[in-house]
Amino acid sequence: MSSEYAEQFGKVAVLLGGNSAEREISLRSGEAVLKALLSEGINAFAFDPKENSISDLIQQKVDRAWNALHGRGGEDGQFQGVLETLNIPYTGSSVLGCALAMDKWRSKMIWKAMGLPVAAHVLVTSKDKMNDQFLRQVFGKLxxxxxxxxxHEGSSVGMSKVDSIESLMDAIEHAREFDSEVLVESFIEGKEYTVSILNDEALPSISMETTRDFYDFEAKYNSKDTQYFCPSGLNEEEEVLIQSMALTAFNSLGCKGWGRVDFIRDNATQQFKLLEANTVPGMTESSLVPKAAKQKGISFNQLTVEILKTSL
Known part of the structure; x- marks a missing residue:
């Protein structure tokens, strides 16, 4: 089987690292993927765009790329465009799907147009004057x-939870350190869920619980207190609903191959609301997509190969 894989996929560049705020997580994902591919007999090697020139991909005569680049540059369509220009097949979504999914505000606009539920929100741009009147309007609305x-960031980078006009100003300034466009949303009290997608099929949902104020970067990657449940505790009807919503939301952005869609369930209404779609989710042994795949009977190694097949 290993020799069959080697012949099927050829030389594979595992893209990892990069220049985004999620570089360290991408390195961890890419290293786990590389280890799995090598153990399956696939001719794979690590390629870090921060350390290597794009021309190296041509010189290496790469047959395809396994993209484990999280965040800007690797998950927003930029590197996908480079690979298409070089005529190198790659895993996951295309330029359009990646660009839309990475843009939280525009993806929510599409979901709203389709009648899918999202939290009330406004977009704050560099054109908006951060005066008391504007901040009071935003706070009054949301x-x-x-x-x-x-x-345009993932992994909860630059995210804040606020409960006053004064803290709203500070939070917007903090988010602007990462992006000129800032999304401000109504906080929804409820449990978070995520649905992984692999080759047009929704995997079992996962629910998350954290002792922190919300499911932030620390809770996702560093806290030992965060709990994950798969099965998530939903009944059969709810599971069908959330999986169907995930597939509809994912496909509506032009995403394909594999990814993840995140939700929050409103305690007040019991309605699932869409948070965001991820086109290059985490791929460490403890990440969410591997957890869902394991529940479906798919090992980590099998998962990395199935995702690689999305490049064929």
Missing amino acids: GPILFVKPS
Whole structure:
């Protein structure tokens, strides 16, 4: 089987690292993927765009790329465009799907147009004057508790939870360190869920619980107290609903191959609301997509090969 894989896929560049705020997580994902591919007999090697020139991909005569680049540059369509220009097949979504999924505000616009539920929100740009009147308008529309996040970042980078006009100003300034466009949303009290997608099929949902104020970067990657449940605790009807919503949301952005869609369930209404879609989710042994795949009977090694097949 290993020799069959080697012949099927040829020389594979595992893209990892990069220049985004999620570089360290990408290195961890890419190293786990590389180890799995090598153990399956696939001719794979690590390629870090921060350390290597794009021309190296041509010189190496790469047959395809396994993209484990998280965040800007690797998950927003930029590197996908480079690979298409070089005529190198790659895993996951195309330029359009990646660009839309990475843009939280524009993806929500599409979901709203399709009648899919999202939290109330506004987009704050560099054209908006950060005066008291503007901040009071935003707070009055979305309060009493708000989430502030860069519109083009993942892994909860630059995200804040605020409950006052004063803290709203600070949170917007913090998010602007990462992005000129800032998304401000109404805070929804409820449990978070995620649905992984592999080759047009939704995998079992996962629910998350954290002792922190919300499911932030620390809770995702560093806290030992964060709990994950798969099965998530939903009944059969709810599971069908959330999986169907995930596939609809994913496909509506032009995403394909594999990815993840995140939700929050409103305690007040019990309605699932879409948070965001991820076209290059984490791929460490403890990441969410591998957890869902394991529940489906797919090992980590099998998962990396199945994702590699999306490049064929």
